Amino acid sequence: MRNTEDRKIVDEVLEEFAALAAIPRPSHHEKAVSDYLLDAFRALGCKVVQDASNNIIADRKAAPGFENVPRVILQGHMDMVCVAAEGVAYDPLRDPIRLRRTENELTAEGTSLGADDGAGVAMILYVFRHAKDVGPLRAIITTDEETGMTGAQFLDEKYLSDADFLINWDSENYDELTRGCAGSVGVEFRRQIDWRTPPEGKTWHISVRGLLGGHSGERIGDGRGNAIRILAQTLHALKKSDLSFSVASMTGGSARNAIAAEAEAVIVTQAGTEDIRRVIAEVEQRERIILETSDPKLQITLSETKQPDRVLSDAETAAVTDALQLLHTGVFQMSTTITGLVETSSNLGLLRTEENEVWFSYFARSSVDGKLTDLAESCRVLGERLGLEVQIATPSPGWRERPKSALSDMMAEIFEMQTGRPMKVDVIHAGLECGWHIQKAPKLDMVSIGVTTHDIHSPKETLDLTTIAPQVRLVTETLRRIADGKCAAK
Ligand SMILES: [Zn+2]
Numbered sequence: 001m002r003n004t005e006d007r008k009i010v011d012e013v014l015e016e017f018a019a020l021a022a023i024p025r026p027s028h029h030e031k032a033v034s035d036y037l038l039d040a041f042r043a044l045g046c047k048v049v050q051d052a053s054n055n056i057i058a059d060r061k062a063a064p065g066f067e068n069v070p071r072v073i074l075q076g077h078m079d080m081v082c083v084a085a086e087g088v089a090y091d092p093l094r095d096p097i098r099l100r101r102t103e104n105e106l107t108a109e110g111t112s113l114g115a116d117d118g119a120g121v122a123m124i125l126y127v128f129r130h131a132k133d134v135g136p137l138r139a140i141i142t143t144d145e146e147t148g149m150t151g152a153q154f155l156d157e158k159y160l161s162d163a164d165f166l167i168n169w170d171s172e173n174y175d176e177l178t179r180g181c182a183g184s185v186g187v188e189f190r191r192q193i194d195w196r197t198p199p200e201g202k203t204w205h206i207s208v209r210g211l212l213g214g215h216s217g218e219r220i221g222d223g224r225g226n227a228i229r230i231l232a233q234t235l236h237a238l239k240k241s242d243l244s245f246s247v248a249s250m251t252g253g254s255a256r257n258a259i260a261a262e263a264e265a266v267i268v269t270q271a272g273t274e275d276i277r278r279v280i281a282e283v284e285q286r287e288r289i290i291l292e293t294s295d296p297k298l299q300i301t302l303s304e305t306k307q308p309d310r311v312l313s314d315a316e317t318a319a320v321t322d323a324l325q326l327l328h329t330g331v332f333q334m335s336t337t338i339t340g341l342v343e344t345s346s347n348l349g350l351l352r353t354e355e356n357e358v359w360f361s362y363f364a365r366s367s368v369d370g371k372l373t374d375l376a377e378s379c380r381v382l383g384e385r386l387g388l389e390v391q392i393a394t395p396s397p398g399w400r401e402r403p404k405s406a407l408s409d410m411m412a413e414i415f416e417m418q419t420g421r422p423m424k425v426d427v428i429h430a431g432l433e434c435g436w437h438i439q440k441a442p443k444l445d446m447v448s449i450g451v452t453t454h455d456i457h458s459p460k461e462t463l464d465l466t467t468i469a470p471q472v473r474l475v476t477e478t479l480r481r482i483a484d485g486k487c488a489a490k
Contacts, residue, residue, distance in 0.1 A: 241275070
């Protein structure tokens with residue numbers, strides 16, 4: 001830590017953070033933490049509203065003499081992704097997060113930490129406690145950012161439209177400032193199963209693994225393999241080679257917004273072992289060449305396993321594997337204005353065989369909202385043709401970059417002045433609540449920033465404590481300059 005002043009900031013932010021960590025707060029279970037924040041902001045002298053979604057809207061009055069300064073919103077989310085390492089007993093609805101602090105890092109014992117976005121919320125509380133000589137501030141702390149952004153979706157627009165600036169404090173690198181993001185739409189394809197008795201033959205377990213996976217926004221431009229699609233291509237190749245088989249189950253992926261790194265199927269067949277091995281080796285060889293530079297450790301393995309009780313009909317199998325063969329996964333289009341930015345992409349994230357149905361998820365992102373509408377429509381047509389039920393979720397809107405953002409320019413300048421290093425200013429191919437905000441208040445000048453975190457949404461989630469004080473100073477100086485009339489919106 002740089003000096004005692006930094007240490008004081010970090011200690012106090014972590015005190016706020018520890019209070020949040022003590023309250024279980026997975027998405028959809030935010031009432032307790034929302035009540036806590038209601039009291040915490042009230043104790044700071046704010047006027048606080050808890051809306052029907054349990055969002056917290058807290059207004060801090062302008063300092064005397066700063067009443068005419070434009071209002072600034074500081075925004076974060078109160079829910080967190082709750083996951084535990086294998087073998088760790090953890091009930092996300094009851095157990096607090098146990099913190100472990102070293103000189104420069106904060107982690108949790110065996111679980112995710114909730115720095116996403118507990119760090120943002122803790123810093124907002126810190127700024128509300130300490131900011132001097134600034135105009136009116138509003139904190140908006142939303143619910144359910146992690147699973148559907150419904151807190152932001154249902155937030156009343158009146159809480160956004162009377163402000164000039166919004167700082168979303170939910171990004172992951174302290175030297176990066178985001179000024180635009182992609183929208184998304186989730187689609188699920190389903191097929192009811194009418195179970196059959198398995199035919200005679202051997203039972204095989206086909207497994208696709210060794211792939212890198214990764215976040216379906218950040219990593220989709222890297223050309224990584226998708227295990228669900230490769231599994232479907234494998235089954236398709238067996239069928240094309242006239243090796244008939246019945247499928248007992250198809251499974252793959254870990255989350256709709258993660259590139260599927262693993263997938264597997266259990267099949268029953270009378271085909272010869274050598275024939276099956278040959279087809280699988282051909283698919284593996286072809287895909288390995290395709291993925292040679294981007295995802296080189298693909299393996300498709302075959303092992304004999306025990307006979308299942310039941311199998312899908314051929315029509316059910318064909319409906320699902322044909323759709324998976326036809327649906328593109330990966331990049332559709334690169335941005336025509338920003339070099340290296342993915343504009344439109346999609347991901348096959350989950351494939352599951354359950355008691356009554358087999359289903360899979362298809363998650364598309366685009367910075368052009370119209371393309372999401374079009375993609376969803378293509379899914380509907382494809383599903384109808386193939387005999388799959390198609391469910392299209394409410395799309396999350398994108399946040400189109402403003403041609404000119406006084407806030408972004410000023411914050412980048414302050415960051416460089418304060419730290420001696422440049423701030424990366426970027427548009428991202430991932431979702432932020434800013435997409436919902438800008439729909440309701442198109443004139444808002446908005447940025448997204450955040451402390452540096454690693455491995456969020458995992459038990460390895462780590463918060464880099466050395467980035468807290470620089471973030472607090474950046475926001476404090478930004479508020480001060482806005483109060484001095486040095487940042488004109490619109
Ligand atoms: Zn977050």
